[in-house]
Amino acid sequence: MKTWEEINVDEVLPFEDFFTLFINLPLNEEEKNELFSYHQIYTKFVEAEVSPKDAWIATRNIFAIKNQQIAERIKNEKSV
Numbered sequence: 001m002k003t004w005e006e007i008n009v010d011e012v013l014p015f016e017d018f019f020t021l022f023i024n025l026p027l028n029e030e031e032k033n034e035l036f037s038y039h040q041i042y043t044k045f046v047e048a049e050v051s052p053k054d055a056w057i058a059t060r061n062i063f064a065i066k067n068q069q070i071a072e073r074i075k076n077e078k079s080v
Contacts, residue, residue, distance in 0.1 A: 001016060001020060002016075002017055002020060003020070004020055004021065004023065004024065007020060007021060009021075009052060009053045009056040009057075010051075010052055010053050011052055012046055012052045013039075013042065013052065013056065015036070015039050018035070018038075018039045018042060019035055019039075021056075021060075022035055022063075025070055025074070026070065026073045026074060026077065027070065031067060031070065038059055038062070038063050039059075041059050041062065042055050042056065042059040045058055045059065
């Protein structure tokens with residue numbers, strides 16, 4: 001498995017690399033399982049000829065908007 005720093009978002013991301021980009025987030029099991037769906041969204045963008053980097057950014061932003069509770073968890077961890 002590649003490390004976060006080794007992943008190049010300018011290339012098409014297989015699921016393992018895609019998952020690794022989320023590994024440092026405080027995700028619960030349900031949120032981890034939802035990453036499969038987000039990878040499918042990412043893949044659809046790439047299939048529609050969106051650059052891999054832009055597909056990653058768009059998918060990451062969708063994930064962030066739909067999972068704002070994760071940002072709260074991060075914020076709470078930093079304040080402890």
